[in-house]
Amino acid sequence: METSRVLGVILAGMLALAASACSSSDSGGMGPTGGSGGNAGSAGSAGQDAGGGSAGSQSDAGDASAEGGAAGDSGIEDATEEEASTPAQRGEYLVKHVSACGDCHTPRKQDGSPDLAKWLAGNPGMFEVPGLGPDGGVGIVSPKNLTPDVATGLGSWTDAQIKSAILDGVDDEGKALFPIMPYYVFHNMTSEDADAIVAYLKTIPAVSNAIPENNFDTPAPAPPVPAAEIPDTTLATTDPGYASAVRGKYLASSVAPCMECHTLHVQTPGAVPLDMTKAFAGGEPFYSAAMHLPPIFPPVIYSANITPDTTGLAGWAPDNIVTVLHQGVDKDGHSVCPPMPVGPQGAFGGMSSIDALDIANYLLSIAPKVNDVPKCEPSDGGPPPADASTE
Ligand code: HEC
Numbered sequence: 296m297e298t299s300r301v302l303g304v305i306l307a308g309m310l311a312l313a314a315s316a317c318s319s320s321d322s323g324g325m326g327p328t329g330g331s332g333g334n335a336g337s338a339g340s341a342g343q344d345a346g347g348g349s350a351g352s353q354s355d356a357g358d359a360s361a362e363g364g365a366a367g368d369s370g371i372e373d374a375t376e377e378e379a380s381t382p383a384q385r386g387e388y389l390v391k392h393v394s395a396c397g398d399c400h401t402p403r404k405q406d407g408s409p410d411l412a413k414w415l416a417g418n419p420g421m422f423e424v425p426g427l428g429p430d431g432g433v434g435i436v437s438p439k440n441l442t443p444d445v446a447t448g449l450g451s452w453t454d455a456q457i458k459s460a461i462l463d464g465v466d467d468e469g470k471a472l473f474p475i476m477p478y479y480v481f482h483n484m485t486s487e488d489a490d491a492i493v494a495y496l497k498t499i500p501a502v503s504n505a506i507p508e509n510n511f512d513t514p515a516p517a518p519p520v521p522a523a524e525i526p527d528t529t530l531a532t533t534d535p536g537y538a539s540a541v542r543g544k545y546l547a548s549s550v551a552p553c554m555e556c557h558t559l560h561v562q563t564p565g566a567v568p569l570d571m572t573k574a575f576a577g578g579e580p581f582y583s584a585a586m587h588l589p590p591i592f593p594p595v596i597y598s599a600n601i602t603p604d605t606t607g608l609a610g611w612a613p614d615n616i617v618t619v620l621h622q623g624v625d626k627d628g629h630s631v632c633p634p635m636p637v638g639p640q641g642a643f644g645g646m647s648s649i650d651a652l653d654i655a656n657y658l659l660s661i662a663p664k665v666n667d668v669p670k671c672e673p674s675d676g677g678p679p680p681a682d683a684s685t686e
């Protein structure tokens with residue numbers, strides 16, 4: 296119970312960012328906090344092109360004709376996978392459109408949109424963790440400044456130190472990072488992709504932005520998710536979709552934070568932070584108040600069961616998942632609630648169609664898990680659902 300409260304607060308912070316990302320930039324009529332509600336309108340009509348066009352075709356990665364879609368709309372310079380000829384370009388694509396590092400590490404402007412002048416320059420006080428602060432008070436965890444500024448960012452860190460922070464949760468002084476930073480999932484990323492991310496971080500503008508230390512110490516990094524516990528595709532190796540699903544497993548579990556948000560968290564010191572027996576089965580709570588969402592949203596939004604069970608994605612086609620990522624619209628044409636960073640204004644809106652399709656092929660071919668998660672149904676200001684408590 297206390298556990299879910301802690302997690303809820305943690306996640307809420309992240310969601311706040313994601314939620315506001317949805318409402319940023321060029322979405323014209325929609326209000327700054329109307330975020331995902333407004334998103335539905337624009338995405339509804341655009342749904343066809345991403346879903347139909349890209350995913351329908353094939354999973355052949357040979358021709359990297361992925362549109363990379365709406366990346367440009369985020370206001371962040373576009374970086375699609377086909378352009379990734381150097382490690383830094385690959386890193387840029389991963390940071391912006393797969394790993395969504397900016398959701399936590401870029402501060403928001405007052406209207407909720409990302410402050411691109413401070414791209415990856417840290418986010419003071421973003422997360423509050425009850426009980427971990429001084430005298431059992433609130434612990435404050437701030438995503439740090441990742442720009443190459445020497446005094447306030449990573450300017451004096453070696454490449455190896457930055458890589459250890461991302462993969463192992465240890466900083467340049469050997470101190471442990473609190474496991475809101477998802478190093479316990481990034482740990483299973485390839486060394487090449489981690490190097491690519493480091494290479495990209497060295498190319499971004501240095502921004503002087505001092506971020507406060509946390510007000511408590513983390514005794515040790517959380518253990519990484521054991522690779523053997525990540526669900527495998529059930530497709531036969533001879534299945535034409537097998538290679539795509541294997542690529543999707545890598546992306547969904549270890550590079551993009553899908554597994555992180557769609558698995559119940561565990562807050563036991565020394566334990567892996569995710570309940571891997573329920574990997575991808577959803578049910579992790581996110582709190583609307585902490586995300587500063589308008590009252591049309593229920594107080595608690597749960598991540599969906601994205602295994603192919605009838606309580607999850609059974610009956611979905613790969614294209615439907617691609618459409619969620621690129622357009623923020625689900626199979627029934629409803630907009631997906633925050634904090635998932637979807638649609639033209641979210642990080643995943645710029646994910647390459649090939650990567651999105653690989654993730655879809657993977658999720659639809661893992662073993663189904665039963666978990667009937669309440670769906671987020673925004674109202675038009677009506678009363679919130681009767682039972683919104685976590686437990
Ligand atoms: C869910 C939010 C979240 C996401 C997503 C996230 N981070 Fe972090 N990150 C944090 C937080 C919070 C900290 C601070 C942890 C602490 O100090 O205990 C942090 C710390 C770090 C640090 C250590 C910096 C320092 O000065 O100690 C590095 C490096 C880092 N993150 C890189 C990344 C990269 C690269 C990505 C994307 C691949 C990423 N993070 C994604 C939340 C996040």
Ligand code: HEC
Nearest residue numbers: 551552553556597598599619625631632633634635670671
């Ligand atoms: C920051 C947390 C977060 C991240 C990261 C995230 N999701 Fe989600 N996702 C959610 C939440 C919360 C919902 C439920 C929203 C709702 O009910 O409208 C959701 C809904 C979905 C849905 C719609 C399911 C349905 O039944 O309508 C799909 C599909 C999905 N996510 C797939 C993914 C994939 C694939 C990734 C990684 C590329 C991912 N998610 C990353 C939080 C997240």
